[in-house]
Amino acid sequence: MTTQTTRRRGLARFVPAVAAVLGMSLVLAACGGSDDEGNGGGGGDDVSVTFLPKNLGNPYFETSSKGGKAAVEEFEGTFKEVGPSEATPDSQVSYINTLTQQGTGAIAISANDPEAIGDALQEARDAGTKVVTFDSDTKPEYRDLFVNQADAKGIASKQVELIAKAIGDQGKIAILSASANATNQNEWIKLMEEDLKANHPKIQLVETVYGDDDDQTSFDKTAALLQKHPDLKGIVSPTTVGIAAAARYLSDSQYKGKVQLTGLGTPDQMREYVKNGTVGSFALWNPEDLGYLTAFAAKALVDGDIKGEEGDTFEAGKLGEYTVGADGVVLLGDPLEFNKDNIDDFQF
Amino acid sequence: MTSLIDPSDTSTPSRGRTYRDHQRPLWQRVLLSRDVAVWAALVVVYLYASATVPFFDRPITITYLLLDVAPILLIALPMTLVIITGEIDLSVASTVALASVSFGVLYDKGTPVVLAAVAALLVGVVCGAFNGFLVTVVGLPSLAVTIGTLALYRGIAVGLLGTTAVTDFPEAWTDWARGRIGESDIPSIMIVFAVLAVLFIVLLHFTAFGRGIFAIGLNEGAARFSGIRVERTKLVLFMLTGVVSAMAGIYYTLRYGSARGDNANGMELQVIAAVLLGGVSIFGGRGALPGVIAGVLLIGAIGSALRLADQTADVINIVTGLLLVVSVVGSSVLGWIGSRRRRGAPEPNSTTPQADPDGPVSNREREDR
Numbered sequence: 155m156t157t158q159t160t161r162r163r164g165l166a167r168f169v170p171a172v173a174a175v176l177g178m179s180l181v182l183a184a185c186g187g188s189d190d191e192g193n194g195g196g197g198g199d200d201v202s203v204t205f206l207p208k209n210l211g212n213p214y215f216e217t218s219s220k221g222g223k224a225a226v227e228e229f230e231g232t233f234k235e236v237g238p239s240e241a242t243p244d245s246q247v248s249y250i251n252t253l254t255q256q257g258t259g260a261i262a263i264s265a266n267d268p269e270a271i272g273d274a275l276q277e278a279r280d281a282g283t284k285v286v287t288f289d290s291d292t293k294p295e296y297r298d299l300f301v302n303q304a305d306a307k308g309i310a311s312k313q314v315e316l317i318a319k320a321i322g323d324q325g326k327i328a329i330l331s332a333s334a335n336a337t338n339q340n341e342w343i344k345l346m347e348e349d350l351k352a353n354h355p356k357i358q359l360v361e362t363v364y365g366d367d368d369d370q371t372s373f374d375k376t377a378a379l380l381q382k383h384p385d386l387k388g389i390v391s392p393t394t395v396g397i398a399a400a401a402r403y404l405s406d407s408q409y410k411g412k413v414q415l416t417g418l419g420t421p422d423q424m425r426e427y428v429k430n431g432t433v434g435s436f437a438l439w440n441p442e443d444l445g446y447l448t449a450f451a452a453k454a455l456v457d458g459d460i461k462g463e464e465g466d467t468f469e470a471g472k473l474g475e476y477t478v479g480a481d482g483v484v485l486l487g488d489p490l491e492f493n494k495d496n497i498d499d500f501q502f
Numbered sequence: 503m504t505s506l507i508d509p510s511d512t513s514t515p516s517r518g519r520t521y522r523d524h525q526r527p528l529w530q531r532v533l534l535s536r537d538v539a540v541w542a543a544l545v546v547v548y549l550y551a552s553a554t555v556p557f558f559d560r561p562i563t564i565t566y567l568l569l570d571v572a573p574i575l576l577i578a579l580p581m582t583l584v585i586i587t588g589e590i591d592l593s594v595a596s597t598v599a600l601a602s603v604s605f606g607v608l609y610d611k612g613t614p615v616v617l618a619a620v621a622a623l624l625v626g627v628v629c630g631a632f633n634g635f636l637v638t639v640v641g642l643p644s645l646a647v648t649i650g651t652l653a654l655y656r657g658i659a660v661g662l663l664g665t666t667a668v669t670d671f672p673e674a675w676t677d678w679a680r681g682r683i684g685e686s687d688i689p690s691i692m693i694v695f696a697v698l699a700v701l702f703i704v705l706l707h708f709t710a711f712g713r714g715i716f717a718i719g720l721n722e723g724a725a726r727f728s729g730i731r732v733e734r735t736k737l738v739l740f741m742l743t744g745v746v747s748a749m750a751g752i753y754y755t756l757r758y759g760s761a762r763g764d765n766a767n768g769m770e771l772q773v774i775a776a777v778l779l780g781g782v783s784i785f786g787g788r789g790a791l792p793g794v795i796a797g798v799l800l801i802g803a804i805g806s807a808l809r810l811a812d813q814t815a816d817v818i819n820i821v822t823g824l825l826l827v828v829s830v831v832g833s834s835v836l837g838w839i840g841s842r843r844r845r846g847a848p849e850p851n852s853t854t855p856q857a858d859p860d861g862p863v864s865n866r867e868r869e870d871r
Binding site for chain 1: 556557560562566664667669670676680754758760763764766768806814816
């Protein structure tokens, strides 16, 4: 009797373990379908470019990756996109390390932190991988090239111009930004503050709030802003997530048409609000072109056509020839203004 | 837990070894434990991934894996003890961030790096003590307390640094945090982890204090009446969690060379998931550190393998989540099946209770499974 209970108990104890192991290997078997050895950077003429955006599931990066993919297909390389689900530097580091192990030809990355991912990128470069940052840069020493969507000054002055036009160059405005640590947004906000002070003395910036590039948070922060400042004339949101959430809030509220909204948005997200009069105009560079240019820059580096030094020139397919500027920066061009007249010409 | 204790236990006090975990021979206790199951799963995943996932079998995989999970490994040690007492600490990741920011701000203001590190550790102790105070002295549930301090500590951390990040830590320190032991593939931080792991294993499994932790988790009232200082034990554990989280925060800061308010966002759930996967019962009273260590490594290895197999972060989350659910639900379901099976044929036991000293004890055990 004793032995029997013991055996049963032993069995019951062991079955979950066995089940767990079996279940796991099944899951892994289902996922590990691609047994072919990845084609490393040295694979002949085949240039492999991997896009590593801040996070996946972000329409902006989906569009830039689309452009990147189009470019890679054009020069017949291998395109791949990986990325974390949340825009944090530590999760990006894991992906950089993975790509280093796989020996991808080039990494095209939008950095979640200018410093935190630097060491991992350096290791990747030591292993022969080329690193191109786009959209959001690291410190210059950690990458070969930075493809800049538009210089910060151009972006800041464009947004100030749009909001000044919208509110008649006077009154209180607020800024709805991404996360408090976002490199880009903070730089633009600083320049916007300077521009406002110098050229638009009647516009008063009352508050900057952070929606963390999260739709619901941005929505709630917009509501809070309007409650706190009933005499607010305008909101500038230099982030695609923020402006869409703010537009959604405004279009269903009593403030529609009274509080002006502008900033950086994508045509697809903003089309409805431009057409129903919530938003007059907004700006953005074309992220698809950004991805496209980034992929060509990566190819030029992998092929050894350029080294990322000032004055290097390379061909970027349909976009024409580009020249590398100081600090290894390639500038895409000026931001584009979208309004109800031209918005239907763009689909991204 | 109280309802599970069979009252007939008291009638068979001196038959064999009634302390359940010591009834069977040593080899069975060692080999048929949940810990070994998790380690086995880890080995299986490792071997399977080495065979099928390109590049997984390189030694560098282990280096990256250990670097990535190091903060989770560190925090999982004290977290295991806290969960075994039946409490929980959700504020660990926020403590990591607050320690990271304190370390960064002090260093930025010109404090010598060692002093800044000590101050950050003190911040961790204070964070833990505050949790412990609210739980033990004020008597609030730890779940509620630490949800509050999760937001509070994170808020202070973000508030202290605002929109900036402190970088440019001394290279000797950051190099060490990213470095390896000599020529090996093992990151240097594993030395710290090994020392702490030994300390915590001794504390939990080989001291009276550790037995008190299990006793509190199984039955707090009984533990109190047996003279275990429940409040003090819990307070000490929360403080240990705080200080180890701060240590992880300093490591995190140095490894990424960046002190930011949003460092380690969401890490508390990774830690707790690993602890539960490692076989610790969320209801307290059950669990062991070796299994927890394997649990952390298992989650890390699966993530690493799936990333190398070009799976997205969502797939990794789904697999880790499923694994956790399967391991928690699976063991309860099997335990329930086992108890049904035995409940169906209890006659031999009940007719000759004296002949089978295992009987009542195994009744109790199957409920726990």
